[in-house]
Amino acid sequence: MHTILILNGPNLNLLGTRQPDIYGRTTLADIERLCTEHGAANKLSVICKQSNHEGTLIDEIHAARGRCDGIVLNAGAYTHTSIALMDAISSVELPVVEVHLSNIHAREAFRRRSRIAPVAVGQIAGFGPLGYRLAMDALVDMARSGT
Numbered sequence: 001m002h003t004i005l006i007l008n009g010p011n012l013n014l015l016g017t018r019q020p021d022i023y024g025r026t027t028l029a030d031i032e033r034l035c036t037e038h039g040a041a042n043k044l045s046v047i048c049k050q051s052n053h054e055g056t057l058i059d060e061i062h063a064a065r066g067r068c069d070g071i072v073l074n075a076g077a078y079t080h081t082s083i084a085l086m087d088a089i090s091s092v093e094l095p096v097v098e099v100h101l102s103n104i105h106a107r108e109a110f111r112r113r114s115r116i117a118p119v120a121v122g123q124i125a126g127f128g129p130l131g132y133r134l135a136m137d138a139l140v141d142m143a144r145s146g147t
């Protein structure tokens, strides 16, 4: 059975009440349930983590090595700034799909640059919570086809 880590970064614990015009009303608990159910339906083991702290996110990426087959990562604002997260991803050599609820390319200019994108296998942005499922499907497809 494949194992996927769903890793959410800063301020995503406030989903549901945080700028609902941009991020919607779905809570983080809802997203984690959606991912767990999607995992169960596809015979996957799913681990969900969230942290507001860059170092803790890095620790989670390190811990995923040898335990997970891939990571779905919404690094929140660290996406745009964190070379440390970028290096962590390069270090563990696990496939990472970058996810954003909002379309970061249609917002402020500073959100268009991602430090994660160059080390991710791909990026999904603008589909709300559905993006997490699409990212899981991409990882599983890659793992099962051996790409």
Ligand code: DQA
Residues within 6 Å of the ligand: 010, 011, 012, 074, 075, 076, 077, 078, 079, 099, 100, 101, 102, 103, 104, 111
């Ligand atoms: C986000 C987009 C980021 O620019 C922002 O800082 C977030 C959420 C998204 O899911 O759309 O915290 O990652």
